[in-house]
Amino acid sequence: MAGTDVTQWRGSDRAVAAAKLMVGWVALLWVLEAVDAVTGHALDAYGIVSREPAELADIIPAAFIHFGFGHVAGNSIALLAFGFLAALGGIRRFLAVSLLIVVVDGLGVWLMSPSHTNTAGASGLIFGLFGYLVMRGFVDRKLLDVGVGLLIGAIWGSTILLGISPANTEISWQGHLFGLIAGVVAAFVFRRRAGKSSPAGG
Template sequence: MTDIQLDRSGTDRVRSAAKLMLAWVALLWALEVVDVLTGHALDAYGVVPREPAELVDVVPSAFLHFGFGHVASNTIPLLVLGFLAALGGIRRFLAVALLIVVVDGVAVWLVSPSGTNTAGASGLVFGLFGYLVARGFVERKALDVVVGLLIAAVWGGSIVAGLSPSATGVSWQGHLFGLVAGVAAAFVFRVRGRESV
């Protein structure tokens, strides 16, 4: 009976994580459709640095993009990394995501060049990457260490490239602070496990 309950719990976790991330990504695409239909009116909700009124846009900016190509570039990594992170629990995932989005958005507001407008889910993507790579080491769980190393092997090159200040049209600041916030989230929301590395 215990085994059946554990199996159901695991299946429920997978379903919940999958539903959440599919809905999240669908929302990003729906918002971009609205943005296009309104002549890109939603672009105004990106973060413009060091203007106090722009701080209210820190969270909304993580859901908005500058075109369908921009959304598309974030879709697969957000689906995969978000799904893997959400397997650890939906509430925990939402707390991790909120921490990443807020820290990243405020940091972008503080240090990005004047006159820029930053939006997109890539800060969250970089944050989830950092969170998943660090989580196993922080919690001393062998399976999570292996998952983190696999993620680093698959996406590490893209992550390093996204941190380059020479990349044009990309907020390397948003990527960098998202990554840092994700690693910090692994410490803030750590759960001590029995399995040690």
């Protein structure tokens, strides 16, 4: 098989894997919200209540819990799009990036959110993936990824800026801000080393 054909096959295979991962991820969010609804919102307890030591255990679960179907619906399209584009760079790299974003974002929410607030949802991860995608091309010095980042910035940039504004009291701007910061940091932490290609299963 010619080298070009192998590259095309790997690209197609990676796109299918990325699509399956993100469809499954978003489907899980909907299933969890359905369980939450039929259990009288019992899963809402897995959100992050600020500065309560026991709540540190909820940092990761909180990224999968939402406060109603409208909440999860509002996050689904952006998570699908950003997650798919990020996962095209390798599934293992994407999972590592996502974990870093969720943990840093959760810690930021735990430290900085107003007292007695319960914060949950995938929006911190979404803002983090946005920051990661915008920076990834510049950090890795890949022209295609630079173009993708600039396109995403042009389409979603104003929404992101509104989402990190402290004037918007109906959302957790702290979660959005720390997610965005974590995504930018992740682009540097998980940057491609020069001359190094990702593993086929990455």
